[in-house]
Amino acid sequence: MSYCLYCHQSYSETWSWAALFGLNAEPLLCQSCTSSLELIMGDICRICGRPFSLFPEQYRHGDSCYDCIRWEEDEEWAGVLQQNRSLYVYNDFLKEVIANIKYRGDAELMKAFYPIIHKTCKPMIRDSILIPVPLSDERHYERGFNQAELLARGINRNLNFSLKRNIHEEKQSKKNRKDRVKNKSNPFDIINSEEIIDKRITLIDDIYTTGSTLRYAAKVLLDAGAKQVSSITLGR
Ligand SMILES: [Zn+2]
Ligand SMILES: [Zn+2]
Numbered sequence: 001m002s003y004c005l006y007c008h009q010s011y012s013e014t015w016s017w018a019a020l021f022g023l024n025a026e027p028l029l030c031q032s033c034t035s036s037l038e039l040i041m042g043d044i045c046r047i048c049g050r051p052f053s054l055f056p057e058q059y060r061h062g063d064s065c066y067d068c069i070r071w072e073e074d075e076e077w078a079g080v081l082q083q084n085r086s087l088y089v090y091n092d093f094l095k096e097v098i099a100n101i102k103y104r105g106d107a108e109l110m111k112a113f114y115p116i117i118h119k120t121c122k123p124m125i126r127d128s129i130l131i132p133v134p135l136s137d138e139r140h141y142e143r144g145f146n147q148a149e150l151l152a153r154g155i156n157r158n159l160n161f162s163l164k165r166n167i168h169e170e171k172q173s174k175k176n177r178k179d180r181v182k183n184k185s186n187p188f189d190i191i192n193s194e195e196i197i198d199k200r201i202t203l204i205d206d207i208y209t210t211g212s213t214l215r216y217a218a219k220v221l222l223d224a225g226a227k228q229v230s231s232i233t234l235g236r
Contacts, residue, residue, distance in 0.1 A: 004030035005112040006097060025119035028112040036093035040086055040236060047072070048211055049085045049236055067211065081218045082228050084208050085124060086236030087117065094235050098147070098206055107145050113234060114154035121155045121232050128200035128230070130156050133217055134165040134188075151234055152204035162192045162224075163203075163217055188217050190224040197225035207235040 001010045011030035027034055043052040045060075047068040052060055059066040071077045088094050100106045132148035140146055152159050167187035190196070201221050203214055208231070218229035 002028070004028075004033055005109050006030075006033045006100070025116040027116050028114070033093075036091075038089040038091055038094075040089060047081070047083055048208060049083070051089065051236075054089065071211065071215065077215055077219075080222060080229070081211065081215050082230045084211065084214060084231045084233065084236070085121075086208055086233045087113070087120060088235050090207055090209075090235035098235065101147050101150075102143065102206075105144065107147075107150055110147060110150040110154070113151065117151065117154045117234070124230075124232065125155060125202045126200075128202040129160045129196065130158065130202050130204060131160045131163050131217075131221075133203055133205040133213060134161070134163055136165045136167060136187075148205045151206060155204065155232070160195060160201075162190055162195050163221065164189045164191050186216050186220055188220045190220055193224040196221060198227050201226050201229045203229060203231040205231065205233045208233040 001012070003010055006029050009030050009032075027037065029037075040049065040051050044050060045052065045065040045068055046063040048065060050065050050067075052065075055065070061069050064072070071081075072079070097109065097112075101109050130152050132146060132152040134140070134148070135143065135146045149159065165187050166189055167185075201218075203217055203221075205214060208214065214231045214233075218231070221229050
């Protein structure tokens, strides 16, 4: 018998043993919780990884979504984020799961995703350096952990911490994208730039929402000499 890391109900190991042995990577959740997650499959935006099946056809331009086209049309942001890939649709269930991790301190819950994130993301990161998107020191202290770092550890133990965040994320989240791009200074900074020069970087974060956090992080990395920046998130 195993216990679901989210709802704590016991569930039969015939469901989970394959996951434990990495044969068929499933999250360490019961069948009912697992079925509430929506894996992103099928056609996706070449850049941000958004599934085309979830938004109207008019927001699609060729192999990209309209949001990404707008970023790419902006000279300052074109090509900054090479690509993002996300595992799950950020639906109500995943929202709850992430809220439990971030705001109710259930750091263990992130481990539910280790088998699947390890199996699906390990081949994507190849020779790149893994950098979890940092929290500000104050937020990190308050929460006790960084959820992006927890997630990244499920892919690889060897992480890089050259990226630093000086401004709280919450302060930006109320503004729309235009305000953010226009009025905000980059919340990120680089420490130890020698570690990232000429390197491929994969940023890890819990969610991709507007894509601006990841692009700001990518921009300081590129400005500091990184070769290319991509990202992986749990939700999109
Ligand atoms: Zn469950
Ligand atoms: Zn896109």
